[in-house]
Amino acid sequence: MSEALDSLRQEVRDWLAIHAPKDWRGQSTSEAAFLELQRSWFATLAKAGYAVPHWPENWPGGGRSLAQQKVIYEEFARADTPRLLLSFMSTYHAASTLFEWGSEEQKQRYIPRILEGEIWCQGFSEPGAGSDLAALRTRAERKGDVYVVNGQKLWSTMGQFADQCLLLVRTSSEGVKQAGLTYLLLDLKAPGVTARPIHQIHGDEEFAEIFLDNVEIPVADRLGEEGQGWAVAQSTLSSERGLTLLELSARMRGALWRIGDLIRANGRGEDAGVLRDFGRLASKVDATCAVADQFLANRIAGEERVGDASIVKLAYSRTLREFTSLGLRIGGLEAQYHAPITFGGGMETGNWMADFMNSYAWTIAGGSDEVQRNIIAERLLGMPREPKNWFVKEGAA
Structure with missing residues (x-):
């Protein structure tokens, strides 16, 4: 197996030496350039069989083992290729959910279009329902063969560029909150849909808010049964758990040279304090990569526990903040x-102020640090759950 992985690594490395985009960071400083690069790079990877190694084996480049996927991601990180931000939701969240829950007709209709470059986004979070998705209020009322949907979605990654949306809606208020949710596939070109980019403090517009005004969605575009949306959504949220963080950790390790160059350029090579902090950071980056590697090893061995991915997420987000802060x-x-930011450049571009501000988003996105700590404490360490009504007003009994 080791020889086979070494052979794959050399194969990917040789291919990247020829096909990896050159000087893409310097060219990706506008939205138009970012979109063109993302689409062309995805098409190149799809043609070579490297775009969807996590898909089933009957798809081009699919059927790769977790160990093989790790090799491919590590080589992409080593070559500093563009991250596939535009197609990420499509190839992971949308495809994985369709593979598990979609009917044969839905799979045949949507999966090939993803490989052809169709862009998907996720419509889960709302202004009053972020970490607590069960509190969402976007309403879908069935009328014959369609659902009529009204509401608003927030923090939809790349939603302003997407063609389709994974939409979680409320179809009932009876019983527990989770029981009233239904999962729909939304055509973002349908009448009544408005997607607006959210301008972030560092100049990026990675997210969008989506407004739904009497939008009609065919019942045929429902995944699972009505009221089964919570279960379908859990499949979506776990589709890429851990593997992305493994790639991001490898990219952070590969970018340590940026801080090394900065130390030399600013004449800080004899500064004992700076060298100490850089050494500590390098150790933490290596430790983060080791945690990600151990997570993958546990998954391959069938020993992954609920909460293991939270350890990786917490380690990465905290180390990333230290990385950008030191730079x-x-x-x-x-x-x-x-x-100007580098669109799609990741979190360690060398544009230190933008990277620093963006690093704080990672302590929130995908579950805040506090949420990750609760998962680790309760699910791994067996500690008692945090009381829901822990706050007692002054003077109360």
Whole structure:
């Protein structure tokens, strides 16, 4: 197996030496350039069989083992290729959910279009339902062969560019909140749909809010049964758990040279304090990669526990903040100047102020650090659940 993985690694490395985009960071400073690069790079990977190694084996490049997927992601990180942000929701969340819950007609209709470049987004979170998805209020009322949907979705990654949306809606208010949810597939070009980008403080527009005004969705575009949306959504949310963080950790390790170059460029090579902090950071980055590797090893061995992915997520988000913070500090005043962001460049681009601000998003996205700690404490360590009504008003009995 080791020889086979080494052979695959060399194969991917040789292919990337020829096909990896050159100087893409310098070119990806506008939305139009970002979209063009993302689409062309995905098409190149799909043709070569590297776009969807996690798909079943009857799809081009699919059927790869977890160990093989790890090799491919590590080589992409080593070559500093563009992250597939535009197609990420499509190839992971949408495809995995369709493979598990879709009818044969739905699979034949949607899966090939994803491989052809169709973009999907996720319509789960709402202004009053973020971490608690069961509190969502977007309403879907069935009228004959269609659902009529009204409501608003928030923080939909790449939603302004998407063609389709994985939509979680409420079809009933009876019983527990989770029991009233239904999962629909939404055509974002349907009448009554409005998608607006959310402008972030560092200049990116990675997310969108989606407004639904009497939008009609065919009942045929429902995944699972009515009221089964919570179970379908859990499949969506677990579709890429851990593997993405393994790739991101490898990318962070591969970007340590940016801080090393910054130390030399700013004449801090003899500064004992800076060298100490850099050494500590390098150790933490290596430790984060080791945690991600152990997570994958547990999954391959069938020993993954609920909460293991939370350990990786927590380790990565905290180390990323230290990585960008050190770069910002060593860079001095010049590093604090505003500069155009690199769209799709990840969280360690060398644009230190933008990277620093973006790193804080990772302590929230995909479940905040507090949520991850609760999962680890309750599901791994067996500690008692946090009381829901822990706050007692002053003077209360």
